[in-house]
Amino acid sequence: MSHVLIVDDEPAICWGLARLCRQLGCTSTIAATAEEALECSRRESFDVVFLDVRLPGKSGLEILETIRQQSAFPRIIVMTAYGQLSTAVDAVRKGAFEYLVKPFSLSHVERLLERIIPATNAAATGSEQAADSTPSLNSVQKLEENRFELKPHEAKANQLVGSSPVMQEVFRQIALVSASEACVHIHGESGTGKELAARAIHYYSGREKGPFVPVNLAALNPALAESELFGHVKGAYTGADLSRRGVFDQAAGGTVFLDEVADIPPALQVKLLRALEEREIWPVGADQPHRVDFRLISATNQNLLDAVRSGQFRHDLYYRLVTFQLELPPLRDRVADIPDLARHFLRQVAPKRSHLEFTTEFLSALQERPWHGNVRELRNAIEHALIMSPVASPAPWHLPAAMAPLEVPPGVTSQVNSAALPIHQAIPTAETKGEQDPLTVAVRQWAKTRLQEAKLQANLAIEAAPQQEDAGLHARFLAQAEAELFQTILHQCRQNMSEAARLLGIHRTTLKRKLEEFGLMADD
Ligand SMILES: Nc1ncnc2c1ncn2[C@@H]1O[C@H](COP(=O)(O)OP(=O)(O)OP(=O)(O)O)[C@@H](O)[C@H]1O
Known part of the structure; x- marks a missing residue:
């Protein structure tokens, strides 16, 4: 009979779990604090331990390792309500068997226990089944041998914010998969944090000391894509005066992040498959391949399976890339995270104003928006509102207009992510340039969207609509930016033209003439 230790200071949870144990024929002991739990595990041995993270006094994670050793390595199921990503990773590294996000359903726990109990019984009788009982949180054994410490500064720099149940599940999966070497495919709408998640997997993996090399396949010049990815040797083609290392070589010992992977040209799909299978890179013009040690994380906002079905994406490459799929939910499915995200972006974009409290009215306005541009749009909206309200806490009317939904036809990416451009083309980003200037961000996004429209028109062979498109991007930009600037300043000056x-x-x-040009002159 299996013996279960339940460590939680919430009586209702202890009661529910104890009842479930009884139903499954196990005995259980309850402890409300870390100290009590240590005392219990000193006295008797347990097969399964339910361990809450937040306990009065010491936390569950602080005693996890001691309990594992005292109780002859029981299956430890860590439970948490508002864990950060680092909590989930910490639990995995310390040898947790499972990570349960509260509130959880008892039927889920029941299925989990039904899976564990035969293995623990077998372990007690020394039967073969015990040897087969692989821990749910894979690679725990590997981590036992090769433990590494969390790097709080790196984790913080790449902090994924989210306490909603869906994000807690994302954290759990990141914690699991970062402990392995599996190829991860991240799917989610644009701006949901796919690149941030990829960075988190890298930083929490054993490769965190190696480089993280992002590359946006949709942004690559098709003629040069092969050389960007795999490099070339001197003289490989006209103009190749020097040999050049590709993305995979640059990422040696670290991680390659292939963003917009659905856009990889067919010819390169074969080469990528080979690189993944053989771990060998064949630079353009080279007469032999060489080995490179890299981990691959890919992402897309498109449906990769649809691309496989339509023959645009190789099915063998699909299966190689999607060893583990991580789904990032759209922001509208986690509105509970919006206040925390807003505070996070306040600290990021205006550290000097981080003491500022957002009003309930402002936070409600944020939670009511559709956020088609997801977290990226939220970040930009917070920056915009803070600029528009430089002294006081921003009000709902300081927010920019909400983004319209993006219709993304297959084969066209919704947004070009500058951070994922090839290294030598990368535009400075928050990571490379320190503080991001909101105007730079807005201009950059505007330009990317126009380029994307141009690409869409080219793909669909659409004739550009005459009037506006006839004006070059520069003129269109000035007209739009100036009109916005003039309107905002006039509004602030209560329409006083001289001021x-x-x-x-x-x-x-000049102001009057421009306003007339833009059709912004108020009728007298
Ligand atoms: N959970 C989160 N916590 C904090 N910041 C986040 C979170 N998710 C996204 N962000 C921020 O939102 C912005 C967009 O994130 P990111 O570039 O990772 O999205 P993406 O899904 O890769 O977008 P795209 O598909 O357009 O490339 C970044 O500034 C990122 O730091």
Whole structure:
């Protein structure tokens, strides 16, 4: 008969779990604190331990390792309500067998126990089944041999915020998969945090000291894509005066992040498959391949299976890439995370104002938006609102207009992520440039969206609509930016033209002429 230790200071949880144990024919002991739990595991041996993270006094994670050793390595199931990603990773590294996100259903726990109990019984009788009982959190054994410490500074720099149940599940999966070497495929709408999740997997893996090399396949010039990925030797083609290391070589000992992987040209799919299977890279023009040690994480906002079905994506490559699929939920499915995310972005974009409290009205307005651009749109909206309200806490009307839904036809990416451009083309990002200037971000996004539209039109062979598109991007940009700037300043100056012109540093007549040009002159 299996013996279960339940460590939680919430009586209702202890009661529910104890009853479940009885139904499954196990005995159970309850402890409400870490100290009590240690005392119990000193006295008797347990097969399964339910261990809450937040306990009065010491936390569950602090005693996890001692309990494992005292009780002859029981299956430890860590339970938490509001874990950060680092909590989940810590639990896995310390040897937790499972990580349960509260609130959990008892039927889920029942299935889990039904899976564990035969193995623990077998272990007690020394039968073969025990040897087969692989821990649910894989690679625990490997980690036992090769334990590494958490790097709080790195984790913080790449912090994924989210306490909603769906994000807790994401954290759990990141914790599991980062302990392995599996190829991970991240799927989610644009701006849901796919690159951030990929970075987290890298930083929490054994490769965290190696490079993380992001590359956006949709942004690569098709003619140069092969050389970007695999490198080339000197003289490989006209103009190749020097040999060049590709993305995989740059990532040696670390991780390659292939963003928008659905856009990889068919010819390169074969080469990528070979690189994954053989762990060998064949640079353009080379007469032999060489070995490279890399881990691959890929992402897309498209349905990769649809691409396989339509013959655009090789099925063998699909199965190689999607060893483990991580789904990032759209922001509308985790509105509970919005206040925490808003505070996180406040600290990020305006550290000097981090003491500021958002009003309930502002937070409600945030939670009511559709967020088609997901977390990226939220970040930009917070920056915008903080700019528009430089002193006081922002109000709902300081937010920019909500983004329209993005219709993304297959084969066209919804957004070009500058952080995932090839290294030598990368535009400085928050990571490379320190603090991000909101205007730079907005301009960059505007330009990317226009490029994306151009690409879409080219793909669909659409004739550009005459009027507006006839004006070059520069003129269109100025018209849009100036109109917005003038309107905002005029609004702040209560439509006082002289005051607005003074603030703008232009002559009043110039302002008037421009407003007329843009059709923004108010009727007298
Ligand atoms: N859970 C989160 N916590 C904190 N910041 C987040 C979170 N998710 C996304 N972000 C932030 O939102 C922005 C967009 O994230 P990211 O680039 O990772 O999204 P993505 O899904 O890769 O987008 P795309 O598909 O357009 O490339 C970044 O500034 C990122 O730091």
